[in-house]
Amino acid sequence: MIIKQKWNLRKLLVCSKRLYRSQKHLVACGVFVAAFLIIGVYIVTNKEEFADFKKTNIIVKTRLSQSVLEEKGTGCEIPNLDPFSEDAMMFKKEPSKIVCDGTDWVNCYRSKCMVDRDILKTMKDVECTYRDIIYVNDSYYYLGEAVVVKEAESYALNKSDHVKVSCTGTDINGLGLISSTWSSYKAGFRHIPLPVRPDLKDAYNVLFLAFDSISHNGFIRSMPKSYQYLIEDLDAVFLNGHSIVGDGTPAALFPILTGRDELEHPDTRKTLAKDQFLDHRTFIFNHVKENGYRTAYFEDMPWIGTFQYRFNGFRHQPADHYLRAFFTEEAKSRRKWWGGISDKHCLGAVPMYQFMLDLTEQFFSLDGKKFAFTFISDVTHDDFNMISNADDAFLRLLMNMVVKKLFEDTLVIVMGDHGTRFASIRNTYQGRIEERLPLMAIILPERLQKLRPEALKALKYNKDVLTTHFDIYPTVLDVLDMKKLSNTYKVPGSDLPRAMTLLEKIPKFRTCGEAGVLPHWCVCTKWYNVSRTNPFYEQVAKVLARYIDGISDEKRDKCAMRKLVSIEWVLQQSPNDGLLKFSASKEVHSYLGNPVKPSVRAPNEYYQTKIVMSPGNAVFEGTMIFNVKSNNFYITERDISRINE
Structure with missing residues (x-):
């Protein structure tokens, strides 16, 4: 392919020199050469852009099978998104209104096409030419022979459901010196008999x-x-x-x-x-x-x-x-x-x-x-x-x-x-x-x-x-x-x-x-362990501890102050990282993923933690929301449970 590419380039340069001799073709020559070079590079490299169906199918099935083995029985928790959240409404704009001008002279209903009655009330000598749009395959069709229909006569759809139609006529109140024209495309339904069932x-x-x-x-x-x-x-x-x-x-x-x-x-x-x-x-x-x-x-x-x-x-x-x-x-x-x-x-x-x-x-x-x-x-x-x-x-x-x-x-x-x-x-x-x-x-x-x-x-x-x-x-x-x-x-x-x-x-x-959804398309949220080196590990636990201790503030004279003794674990709920980073730049990425972008951060992050507090080595679990924009945690008493006596 590369040798053929050079031969074509040599021919192109000869052609471009001829174009160059004409000053008015100078710009066209430059565009033509640039376009050829871009296409040439694409032809040489395009095979890398496309997935081999058989090989890709094997990889997809293998990854799905691996996903089944890792997650079987865990189910799926769908993210609960507010349709009218701040993030969503930022992009909600009032759309431009679609207003279509003019009047259609011809309308088709089922297998019959004819001039609209209102047009016949205002126009005379109306004559319409119909040409069927005949399907051959998805890449090819042709127009049938022109058929002229006058005034209120109808045109029957037989060979196709669709027609290209153009009409002429003169104002019924005019002198007939100036004619009006109209053309468009119309669709109906040719008659297709069904078997008696x-x-x-x-x-x-x-x-x-x-x-x-x-x-x-x-x-x-x-x-x-x-x-x-x-x-x-x-x-x-x-x-x-x-x-x-x-x-x-x-x-x-x-x-x-x-x-x-x-x-x-x-x-x-x-x-x-x-x-x-x-x-x-x-x-x-x-x-x-x-x-x-x-x-x-x-x-x-x-x-x-x-x-x-x-x-x-x-x-x-x-x-x-x-x-x-x-x-x-x-x-x-x-x-x-x-x-x-x-x-x-x-x-x-x-x-x-x-x-x-x-x-x-x-x-x-x-x-x-x-x-x-x-x-x-x-x-x-x-x-x-x-x-x-x-x-x-x-x-x-x-x-x-x-x-x-x-x-x-x-x-x-x-x-x-x-x-x-x-x-x-x-x-x-x-x-x-x-x-x-x-x-x-x-x-x-x-x-x-x-x-x-x-x-x-x-x-x-x-x-x-x-x-x-x-x-x-x-x-x-x-x-x-x-x-x-x-x-x-x-x-x-x-x-x-x-x-x-x-x-x-x-x-x-x-x-x-199990449902045939690869990880980078899967929206199911899961709870992931937060690393002990992550600043949120201690921060989440301390927030829960302070909140629990604060519940008894009003009765401090009767209740001892609770203190954080140890952190058992901290979890964060999130879709898989492959989804958050996914970006498709080649066809194969749409099947196999391409986690190259930084993760998109959710406006609200959900955390769970299990902590031990004094006195009495009381064990608590709690769930809280961290709002990224305000940098605040949100928690209520209903989100907390004590799991020992």
Whole structure:
């Protein structure tokens, strides 16, 4: 490769000399040469940046097994974080309002597209040209032949769910000398016949409503109306101990949609396997389709697609209704990043999030049993504060679902793939923890709740134990009576399956290792011994001793002064150091960790100590909080116990 690199460089220098002879190309030449050299260095070294799937998978399994052996039976204590803490609210900003201008001339409902009635009231000689956006694979699509439709005539979606449409017309009150034009992209649902399946009459629908980069606490802060409605009106169960199992969106969606992590799939990364594609048959869409379901997978922002940014994507679309080709074509016309809020977040006259929610709601008006996964990134990925724009729209969708009685027979999962990964809040202790605790709220079908009350009871029990994205796959299969497809893999040394249905009680003694969570992603707190050389060792013990002695201050004439005789031990509660120091600069770090940064210090530190005091060699244990900012300890009588007579 190095020899070839030099030969290319020689050719490049010849080319650059030719460019240099033209003064107007001087700057272009410099940029071109610099870019080539940077790319060249990257080509030579890039193999070091990427993990070997087979070797990495072996290392991951070994580390998980070691974690199981070290921690088996200890369980998991989830950090209790205040969503509205000072650290969190420092980064809560009022977002820019998304306002989309103009009026859409054409709307599509199900398989029919036609000009809006209000447009026909103000325009005449309206003529629209439709071109189907036809999917081939995740990297290629094409536009169908142009079809002209006039006035109130409709266009039928047959070859595709999506169209590129442009219209012309003149003002109905004008002289007809000046015409108006409009163009955009529209989506509906072409007719796909389903097999007659009487046995599915009592089966349940499934709806995932997912947001990119939204943590459990972030949703509470930024979507207060929706959160309150989910809790109070829909009795949604929010999983307080739900953990990610890896870095980024693929590490969330692979387990949820296939029951396996990405290392357990064939290597289809663009950098190392250009002709390998993801097998759509391994995804849950295909499993439920084979059982007679209608399926949909809606995801926006195609340039960072979950299965296309690092991977080659699918050769065959994974679901009946799929937006990959639509958004890839639509992205060509949008100025996005340099066009301001409207260009970046609008699709025609509606916000992108509204388009996604509307299409999802429309999907559930189709016939047959339905399975949908809607993943919204546009309003969350780059600025976690922007999701507040969608609060009212999301609330309306939930209310509409109640009116349409969809909750009677639909499993609804409202989720995030992970918390914020790149914003400044992640540099704080709370941000580190929140990244690893994504939003996960589950609403069981009302009919299932009546038929299986023990399932709802188990789900509510599990809200405060360690759960992961691996558990969502078997939970969905459980609801659909398809448990035979569950992945029964156990981490070596574990007595528990890595993935467990949430409709059965998960043991509280479950550890990160047993659940398939590596140490640098594990949020479970543990008590660590404080070294005798650590200044806090004596300081914590003395604080407890002074407090105990101070309790009897008012009765000093009757009570002897207590003094510290010895310190038995001092413990500090903290997540593992690998989590606090974790920083990923290479792909392999997202699997194996890279503890190179200084630990992020929590605003409040928890300590326990056991001391012996005179008179009487009284033995006390106490727990206290040390506030880093104020440099003060906080303790109450309820935090102290005497453990001898």
